[in-house]
Amino acid sequence: MTRIASKLPEVGTTIFTQISALAQAHEALNLGQGFPDFDGPDYLRERMSYYVDAGYNQYPPMAGIGPLREQIALKVERCYQRRLDTDREITVVPGATEALFCAIMCSINRGDEVIIFDPAYDSYEPAIRLAGGIARRIPLASPDFSIDWSRVHDAVNANTRMLVLNSPHNPTGAVLSAEDISQLKSLVSQYDILLLADEVYEHLIYDGETHHSLLLHDQLYQRAFVVSSFGKTYHVTGWKTGYCVAPPALTAEFRKVHQFVTFVGVTPIQWALADFMAEYPDYASKLAGFYQAKRDRFCQAMTQSRFRFRPCRGSYFQLMDYAAISDRGDMAMAQWLTMDIKVAAIPISVFYEQPPKQRYLRFCFAKDDDTLLEAAARLANL
Numbered sequence: 001m002t003r004i005a006s007k008l009p010e011v012g013t014t015i016f017t018q019i020s021a022l023a024q025a026h027e028a029l030n031l032g033q034g035f036p037d038f039d040g041p042d043y044l045r046e047r048m049s050y051y052v053d054a055g056y057n058q059y060p061p062m063a064g065i066g067p068l069r070e071q072i073a074l075k076v077e078r079c080y081q082r083r084l085d086t087d088r089e090i091t092v093v094p095g096a097t098e099a100l101f102c103a104i105m106c107s108i109n110r111g112d113e114v115i116i117f118d119p120a121y122d123s124y125e126p127a128i129r130l131a132g133g134i135a136r137r138i139p140l141a142s143p144d145f146s147i148d149w150s151r152v153h154d155a156v157n158a159n160t161r162m163l164v165l166n167s168p169h170n171p172t173g174a175v176l177s178a179e180d181i182s183q184l185k186s187l188v189s190q191y192d193i194l195l196l197a198d199e200v201y202e203h204l205i206y207d208g209e210t211h212h213s214l215l216l217h218d219q220l221y222q223r224a225f226v227v228s229s230f231g232k233t234y235h236v237t238g239w240k241t242g243y244c245v246a247p248p249a250l251t252a253e254f255r256k257v258h259q260f261v262t263f264v265g266v267t268p269i270q271w272a273l274a275d276f277m278a279e280y281p282d283y284a285s286k287l288a289g290f291y292q293a294k295r296d297r298f299c300q301a302m303t304q305s306r307f308r309f310r311p312c313r314g315s316y317f318q319l320m321d322y323a324a325i326s327d328r329g330d331m332a333m334a335q336w337l338t339m340d341i342k343v344a345a346i347p348i349s350v351f352y353e354q355p356p357k358q359r360y361l362r363f364c365f366a367k368d369d370d371t372l373l374e375a376a377a378r379l380a381n382l
């Protein structure tokens with residue numbers, strides 16, 4: 001039989017798929033994979049059905065339908081005071097994952113280095129390697145998963161082409177600070193590097209903190225791809241729709257790849273989102289309160305347990321340190337929790353090149369309150 005030389009030999013099925021399958025097989029509460037167990041807004045789903053029935057079922061324009069790009073522009077102006085050119089700076093994509101892939105593919109050449117921070121969302125490194133690039137992984141610093149800028153300066157060299165940022169951060173819930181933005185500005189004033197900002201959790205930020213989007217800073221935006229996901233904002237992760245905002249020259253390169261990866265996103269979804277955003281422009285501004293209440297409910301209930309944690313600052317993930325409960329490795333611990341305790345969680349070592357010493361599991365709190373309380377009750381018995 002003919003074989004191919006794998007380009008990603010050590011990559012298997014993602015941990016999210018594995019744990020979700022295990023959770024299903026063992027009827028565990030799934031606080032593993034990052035998706036809500038509640039539905040998106042009624043009006044959004046109604047508009048989706050409407051457009052399917054009304055025959056909006058053929059290819060949309062490659063960059064996304066005009067009305068949705070218009071709504072994205074309005075939202076960016078409202079949230080980040082930046083006026084975008086809807087034709088030349090916004091591309092609608094079938095999922096943030098595709099945007100991350102296209103941004104990397106269009107800008108990384110063989111031998112280029114890309115700085116990413118450990119723990120890192122799992123799609124970054126494979127995309128870098130498929131582009132022929134080299135991922136330089138820098139661990140986030142304990143205990144708050146902040147960026148150690150001196151290590152970034154040490155890592156940058158003549159081959160460094162891009163730096164990938166993710167704020168709010170999956171899996172740690174860390175967020176970029178004003179000081180990080182100053183450091184970033186200083187870095188890009190010294191080195192000619194591109195920025196890829198994964199901001200899919202842009203609206204999920206708590207305790208009155210603000211999201212430091214790269215869109216707020218001209219010096220940063222001029223060299224950035226900024227990626228967001230409607231799946232996260234409107235509780236419809238299965239719709240796989242997001243967008244990439246970048247200055248015209250970068251958008252032009254981005255689209256050269258996008259048009260040959262998926263060409264377009266799904267038509268009726270785009271129309272439904274455009275209608276929803278026009279009708280409920282403030283929806284996203286209520287998300288932080290909604291998810292903060294869930295975080296607090298879960299964390300409050302977990303104070304009864306032997307897990308140790310600091311409430312996360314953003315995203316819908318909460319890390320829990322289980323060192324007081326078990327000395328198992330995190331993979332074994334996640335499997336045991338899923339199969340025996342019937343609560344699924346994600347081991348965070350899979351997000352690292354060098355797994356950390358701390359024993360953390362990631363719990364997703366985008367779940368109904370009853371599910372969160374039941375999960376916490378089971379975990380409190382350990």
Ligand SMILES: Cc1ncc(COP(=O)(O)O)c(C=O)c1O
Pocket residue numbers: 034094095096097098121166169170198200228229230231232237240241242
């Ligand atoms: C940090 C991060 N980036 C990107 C994505 C992908 O988003 P999408 O489902 O829109 O492709 C996710 C999804 O979990 C994520 O957590």
